[in-house]
Amino acid sequence: MHDTLARRSSLAQLAGLIKLMRPKQWVKNGFVLAPLIFSGEFLNSHSISRSIVTALLFCAASSATYIINDTADIERDRLHPTKSKKRPLAAGIVTVPMAMGLLALLYGVLVWGWFLEPKAVQVIVAYMALNLAYTFVLKHQPVIDIFTIAIGFVLRVYAGATALAVPVSSWMFVTTLCLALFLAAVKRRQELHQSGTEGRKVLEQYSLSLVDRYAEMSATGALLFYSMFVMSARPQLIITVPLVLFGLFRYWYVVEKLQGGESPTDALLADWQLLMTVVLWIGICAWALWPVARGAA
Template sequence: MKIEKTGFSLKDRLIALIKLLRPKQWVKNGFVFAPLVFSGEMLNTYALAQASLAAFFFCMASSATYIVNDIHDIDHDRRHPKKSTSRPLASGIVSKNAALVVLAALYIVLALGYLVMPKVILVIVAYAVLNLAYTFVLKHEPVIDIFTIAIGFVLRVIAGATALNLDPSAWMCVTTLCLALYLAAVKRRQELAQSGSDGRKVLQKYSVSLVDRYAEMSATGALLFYSMFVMSARPALVITIPLVLFGLFRYWYVVEALDGGESPTDALLADWQLMAVVVLWVATCVFVLSGFSL
């Protein structure tokens, strides 16, 4: 693959190509497993394999989305103080042609995936189309940009349910929507607080106080809908409500006191308490629901 700049070692180039896929962001595709967890089938080998395959295809799709976005934003990123050195394309380590080859390979994998999981791939196609619209138009529209990001998480949940031949839970979808809106609003808040309105054009139409209110409303909605869901459909999971509440509190602490949150994935991976509460929540759900069905 052609590299735009010389002087880079083979190791640097391989790392850049891997970084182009944004593997750290694959953590977001954990939402694909939500229907599996709440179905009580986490210990079912076949169900786990189906959900894992759906998550794999979503990882390929999300990586493709990031590559398209990086190609589209390459000129803007080259003028950005951080992205000009951290993004493989903007920094020049990886050429645009190389990125297009990787992108084509990802789309081939997804096309082959249609032969295995056609219904799941159709959900992923909807995700891809939504993100193309986001890259070229919607990310410049205030409020719509945040909702577009959040809907992508809802589609992950729908893909997970589809992989297991389950009807997507309305409770699960609306809870996911609120939680994703919370994370997206916090991300915008931190971008504004740390970089002002220079990082994204849409930030010129936001203020820190406005996105703070969006985040507070969304977090409240996520907690409320999750609590109503477990109390009405999964009473045994009432014990997980404090874990969810602690997670929301801790994430806001990471944002406010530790100046994190511009990347929800980085905030999660960097804070052991957030990681611990997620693991504990999953473990509790698996233990409690192991004999239940969605």
């Protein structure tokens, strides 16, 4: 009986450590692969391997930031009705020393990654520094907190471009920024709508009407700048513009009617139409840029 309980406790701790890394959030690191697609390098095996390694290193870095964030917020999370049960540290499933051991392991992975992709890891280090500032200071500053989240996505794209040593259109950067601002604004909206100001102190500085305007402005900017990027740099992708528009419409539907959006990753994975839109967009981009990729290969 004692062995069985010990085994169950060990399995629960292992599951807690995995959950602490938030593997579902690794979907966000797909932004690292954007330069691979748009540069037409996706038929080059060397470029593919470098992009995948960079994305995996970003997964390690983002998991490390989640561990630091959860450790810093452990007492506040224990008072939260949902986070006290869902977050392993707050729930007592994982101890702080265990979390620190996992953090050291992830840092070790990043040190190893430095020897593989030194330039990309420099960008990742900047991302981690930004998130440290976010955890302890910036997440309490209205508007700055939203922009900090968005800049993290821009750094993902930049890391992917750096790994491939390819230039990235300025339109792509500003499109990524606007899209990320949209997702961050919607996240704050749903947190405010569903939990009031209890979830985050910074929510006291926002209102639903304000973050709605932020989201609308960002979504409009994302569509406008993406269209300009396509027309100026990749006219083959003009057929993807309606798909992007549908994706924005569908995401708003998920937010308004299905009460999603507090976690963009959960919203994407839970709605088959939204997920299919992303898959189709990737597929059409690859198909439209296939001649460019063959020429590059």
